[in-house]
Amino acid sequence: MPLLELQQSLISALFQRDQLAEAAKLVKAQGSLSSEQRVGIYRNSTHGILLDYLESLYPVCLDLVGTEFFGRTAHSFMDQAPPTSPFLADYGAGFVTYLAEHPALQDMLWIVEVAKLEWARHAAWHTVNQVASDFAQLEGLSAAQQAELRFQLPASAHLISSSTPIHSIWLAHQEEYPDKPRLEEIDLQEAQQVLIFREQRRLHQTTLSADDWAFLNTLQQQATMSELAEQFAEQLPWLFSVAMQEGWIYSFTTD
Amino acid sequence: MQNKQIITATLMAIGLSAALSVATAEDQKPETEKCAGIVKAGMNDCGANGHSCAGKAAKDSDPAEWITLPKGTCEKIAGGTVVKE
Amino acid sequence: MTPNPILGCGIGLRFQHIDQILAEKPPIPWLEILSDNYLIPGSVQQDYAIEIAQHYPVTMHGVGMSLGATDPFNSEYFLRLKKLADQLNPAWISDHLCWTSAHGWVSHDLLPLPYTEETIKHVVQRIREAQDRLERRLVIENVSSYLQYQLSTLTEWEFITAVAEEADCKILLDVNNIYVSAFNHDFDPCRYLDSISIEHVQQFHLAGYEDKGTHLLDTHGHPVSDPVWGLYKLALQRFGALPTLIEWDNNIPSLEELLAEAHKATEAHIHAFA
Known part of the structure; x- marks a missing residue:
């Protein structure tokens, strides 16, 4: 044979x-x-x-x-x-x-939502390293270029919107985690928006406010700066400040 | 505010935040941080079991028709649908 | 660049110990990196492996070449392996004398081959091709096994000797695997050792098995057993004090405990010739 x-x-x-x-x-x-x-x-x-x-x-x-x-x-x-x-x-x-x-x-089926979050953690961890943009270079742009700017989240970023509190459920199962929610107190009806991304050797997982969620989603759809200004108006500088400091924005492009 | 003013203000905010995050580079922080609601984990927590050259003993499952019910922490979660026996 | 020399008794690098090793840099003679866990180019896992290789002599040990399979080689696998080797500069690359894939399915387990003249021809040609792809000589390891095929006409030691000679590759002799297979197939492990040609053996592996009553299972989940230490002493006397590595994959102990097991192997080196 x-x-x-x-x-x-x-x-x-x-x-x-x-x-x-x-x-x-x-x-x-x-x-x-x-x-x-x-x-x-x-x-x-x-x-x-x-x-x-x-x-x-x-x-x-x-x-x-x-x-x-x-x-x-x-x-x-x-x-x-x-x-x-x-x-x-x-x-x-x-x-x-x-x-x-x-x-x-x-x-x-909420258990399946938790499974999605766990796969996203795995996928984010294994996403390849990227080079971050140098944001100091934004200074030299013309007004026309500024209007056309687009921003990117880290390649590892996963935005998950769930009708159940997947982040709280996940936290409740972590050993030695301070102030973690008690399983008995979790309200399955609470919706949560979660962001997962890798920053060098660390994986970040956090819930997002409705505003941050809407902002990051719009960014990920590659909206231009002028479209962002249109949509988020006076909120925009603040949204960017938070997102930049949290490491949610990784790079920009001008074309 | 006009779009143009918003854009100018936004770019200033970006510039400030970028300078700020460079100043507080996180290199020296411990590998795993656990503080309420924010999870940062490193290799110990994230590397799923990888390959090895070891054999394993596992109990082969019975035929698929025999469906078990979930019996774990899901039973404790408030508002969770009670599993029908 | 010539790789750092591999001397003495090292340990297999496991995820659970990486942070500690990088933080404390304990003295470890050398580390074996399980290649398959670091094959995503530019991934954070590779960063860890690269950092380890900057501080310790390393070898690369794999489970996925599927050297004995009849499926075509997975080219992407070899490209990534080669690229990793370029970055880690290991003293050598090893994999197993077995197969893992067929039918497009991958078992991720090490499956034994039928030991025949026909299989020798096939495997020799595959190892040569693998060596060409990786541009280096391979080290192949004997697997532990739980079955023998009706088709087999040769003993495992005849098979591995013939393959190593004709493919011009080296042998990683897993002393625990010899013991496990000897028990499972009722042959004399000393006869196995005595039949392997001295010049082919490059390295030893040691690990702990689990006694399942009807058979021994190579779980790498326990300390090395006493009879395996005994067989290891005979191996040292026959092949010399070659580099040795402790593998531990299930019930992984603390780094200290693992290093203590490697230290026992170092002591065996001393006592084997006393």
Whole structure:
């Protein structure tokens, strides 16, 4: 049997339980373990490695639904969507959608919102480094150039608007966090706007006021300075001051 | 205020803030800061478990038809829909 | 630039210890960087690895080349690996004598090969190509395994010896993996050691397994076991005091505990020849 077929048969068994018996035909039975049990060790190991990874990606969801539910859901997710990239950090975005379709979560879809936040944290952490603009160079611009200025958030920025308080729920699950909200006091009806971004070696996660939220969203849609002035009027200098000091604005372009 | 005045005021605000944030560069702050409502985390908190060359033991899940219900901290959250048994 | 020499007993770099190592710069003979965790070019994780490499001699150890697979090589993977090596300047790059992907699926686990003449030809050609892509000689590691194929006609030690000779690569001998596989497949681990040609071995790995009753599982979640220390002593006597590395991936202990385990390996170097 060529190597190709052997490997296809074995890897199928890792992600399709009903292929175990077929793959076991390739394997010697030795000692107290049957050949099917031996293939099973690899199925368990592969699943265990990926479960560990998913648990570390979605630690708050893990707490929210408990290890048993999380484990079962993660295992069936892996079988449905095995990894296709050697870069492990690429894996697991689809878990959010998988949770959203889970029959047992249809009355608790706010948990899926928390999963979105956790994936955004992961994605932001792995976003590549960028070079910030030198804002001192704004001084030399003509009035026409000033009107055409556009500003960018860090490439790692994720703006998440949620109908549930995902930031508070996330905080409530952090150990040793001062003044964290108590789980019992969280009001699921409270909407929250959250910004996540990476600044060098640190990941920032914060809620935004409605004004800041609207401002950053408009920035991200690449509105020009004159459009911003139109929309935010007298508030604009203040909005920019806050955003600059918080590190929410990273660069500008003049074209 | 006219747009032009707003733009001028805004650019001044940007210039001031940029100068200010350079002056308070955060290099020396601890890796993880935990203060109410603001979360800044470093490698310890953010690096998801990566690759390793170790094997794992995991309990293989039973057939998918057997659906468990979430039984975690979600039950404590006020206003959360009570899971139907 | 010639990489810093790799001498003595080091540890595998784990995320949990990076901040502490960079802050305290404890004396560590060398560190093994798990390449696959640092493969996003220009990412913050790479910044950490680069900073570590500025202070310590490093090697790069990977799990994702899938040297024994029949899927085509993932070119992007090799490009990124090469680029990382250009930045870290490791003394060498290692990966495993196994396969991880087929059918377009990636298991992220180290799967054993059938040990046949046909597989030798295939793997030798793959290692040569990998060496060409990376522009350096590779070091390949024996994996621990839980199954043997009906198809296999050779022992693992015959297989790895033939591959290393024909592909002109080096061997990273994982002493714990030999012990685990010897238990699982009921062969004599000393016979394995004695069959490996001395000139091919570049480095040792040590780790702790878990006894599952029916088999040993290579979880890297415990201290190195006594029988593995015993086998390690024999390995030192046969191959010399080669660089050795402690791997610990589950139940990761404090940095101090991990360094203490590496220190035990250093002591074994001294006592092996006493």
